[in-house]
Each structure stands twice: as structure tokens, then as C-alpha cells.
Amino acid sequence: MKQRFHPEMSAVTIDMLMHALSEPVRLNILLILDKRGLTACADVYAALGIGKTNASHHFRILRENGLIRATMIGRDLHTQIRHQELEAKFPGLVGMVLGAWREERAPEAGA
Numbered sequence: 808m809k810q811r812f813h814p815e816m817s818a819v820t821i822d823m824l825m826h827a828l829s830e831p832v833r834l835n836i837l838l839i840l841d842k843r844g845l846t847a848c849a850d851v852y853a854a855l856g857i858g859k860t861n862a863s864h865h866f867r868i869l870r871e872n873g874l875i876r877a878t879m880i881g882r883d884l885h886t887q888i889r890h891q892e893l894e895a896k897f898p899g900l901v902g903m904v905l906g907a908w909r910e911e912r913a914p915e916a917g918a
Contacts, residue, residue: 811870811877816892819873827872833865834908837888840875841905845887
């Protein structure tokens with residue numbers, strides 16, 4: 808089974824987070840994970856209506872830049888936001904970004 812790289816939080820920089828957070832698809836992935844917690848990757852890309860290849864690219868960027876952790880459960884890859892680790896190193900950052908993104912996209916979501 809392929810081992811996936813997850814950086815130690817001590818190696819994660821603000822530059823890495825800003826890069827990962829600079830793409831609307833990745834922000835939408837994080838919104839789903841924030842709401843659902845540990846979620847099968849296939850469920851996330853189905854909810855977003857994007858293909859597996861496109862989703863895999865965005866999951867890799869989020870994972871390699873320290874925002875999410877991927878775990879195999881049975882035959883399915885699941886992922887979740889590294890909330891506790893991120894909050895300890897960058898207090899309030901992820902919550903603030905996701906809150907702003909929710910508000911910004913609320914009209915298109917019908918909220």
C-alpha cells in the first residue's frame with residue numbers, strides 16, 4: 808500500500824497554508840470536511856461534482872501542506888482536517904478562513 812506524506816506540524820509554514828488555501832476547490836473540500844469530520848474522499852469529490860483525478864490533486868496539495876490527514880479505512884481513503892494541530896500552531900487561522908469562505912459563497916449556495 809502506498810504511504811502518503813504528511814508533514815510534521817513543526818515543518819508547516821504559513822506560506823504552505825496560504826498556498827493550499829488559495830484555490831476555491833480546496834476551500835470547498837475543507838468546508839465539507841469541516842462539517843462532516845472524517846470522510847471518504849470519494850464522498851467529498853462526489854459532493855463537489857469533480858472527477859477523481861482532479862480531486863486527488865487537490866487532496867494531495869492539502870495533505871502535503873499540512874491541512875489534512877489521510878487514513879485508509881478498509882479499502883477506502885478517508886480524510887479529515889488536522890484541526891487540533893493547526894489550532895495549536897496557527898490559532899484561529901483555519902476557522903477564520905473557512906468562515907469567510909462560507910460567507911463569501913453563501914449567495915451561490917442558496918444560504
